[in-house]
Amino acid sequence: MDIIMECKNVTYSYPLTKKPAIKELNLKLERGKFYGVIGENGSGKTTLCAVLRGFAPSFYKGEIEGEVLVEGKKIGEYGGELAKKIGFVFQNPFTQISGVKDTVFEEVAYGLENFGVPAGEIERRVIDVMRMTDIEHLAEKSPFELSGGQMQRVALASVIVLEPDLLIIDEPTSQLDPEGTESVFAIIQKMKEKHKTIVLVEHKIDLIAEYADEVLVFKDGAMIASGDKKEILSDMSLLEQGAALPQVAILGRKLQEKGLPLSTIPVTEKQAVEVIAEALKERKR
């Protein structure tokens, strides 16, 4: 296994708090995999993102125990080059926008400029990414004239243009309509095809079920479950822990309870159609 990041018994508390926001976390992230992070609000999902990027404790201060390793090296030993390795998309897009650039094009180019990328290459990469995130038409607008949904896409573009190995994305679709949400997942899928590792916090569980490889479930700062999405998202006991499960999984479970012989609890729409159709056929026999 090619492990890009590892947390060894990590406990983290924000300054002036007694209760840790992340408790005794042991986690290995495998390169090229897409991890969906779920759990109720206040369960530690956003703090996890901050720990994986090193912002907790380097920026937020507070107390950390245990070890966070990036490609085997302690995260605290990296300097500026960490920004090239790990991309971070904030929950609130207003936090992401630099505030020093006049247009969306310049905003998306800002990170590459800081990395000293040649001008011609910057232009090519920025145009590619703006096309992919469907914000080309906003190129000349001020970042502050955008709607919440547009700003979320600009924030995402400004990070993926850097082509980091690991992308940490915190609720990128909260302001988006269903179409916009699907397009963000499609972009993340493309990043996965480029063998990037992805950590995504998201409440839209049906889309996690569709796209993610593994699911991490948090509650009260602890990771209470982790593993293959199929296994995790069909575990009905997680509903009692404040985690959401896909609509089709709940449907599948209720059908089983009524006596329909489903071979498995589906987690995606396609699986649901297959297993229900099969069970209906089975019942007729």
Next chain:
Amino acid sequence: MRDLILKDVSFSYPGGFLAVDNINMEIKAGENVAIVGQNGAGKTTTVKMMNGLLKPTAGDVLIGDMNTKNYTTAQVSRVVGYVFQNPDDQIFHSTVEGEVRYGPKTMKLSPEEEDRRVNDALKITGMDIYKDENPLNLPLSMRKFVTIAAVIAMGTEILIFDEPTAGQDIEGNKRLSEILKVLHEQGKTVITISHDMEFVASNFARVIVMAKKKVVRFGTPQEIFWDFKSLEHAMLKQPYVSRVCKELGIEGNIIDIDGAVEAIMSR
């Protein structure tokens, strides 16, 4: 209690950007209505006209016989409460209770009535346990409930919630459902914008679809979520269970899990 009527309403922002193009709506007193549609469809502009924050550049917004054109925003907001999409556009007090009390305080109520309204609003939204907290110390999803409580405390007959489901977990969505139920029982008219089709399917009697600055269709969730032409035009999707039922060829305009279970088991 008054009906809310939008008659041939358009709105252009200063500078000429047309955001709403000649729409008509009739919302009866006591109705519980959802507005769905893409980002940029004109939903927020429409509801801001309902509460007088914006005045139509053509047509009329009528609350009973009250034409918003002839009243100030402050006057209209006594009848129609509006919960902003971004709670931080609305919060400016240092405690949750202070935030919720601010509105009723301006209304010169008796101290008992003022207390009753504040306490009721805190209780309905579950914010009573946070009443002494600084709202800015609460997570975004909770700040939304603070602003909902602040608007409920105003006691308006019509309430508008702009994307209350954004960023909510299942507990938050459950709490929203309960709030909608309580307000409905009190006879309030509630208009909610949401991108969450499951939430819309299970909480509203009527749905308004908007697309490209216009109203596409009014209907029950059963009608709307099986009207593929309207859904496609508005770039919306069916709820997940409806999609599964469609693929399985199950009829009956299913929009929720319990409906799907019943229909599938009776096959």
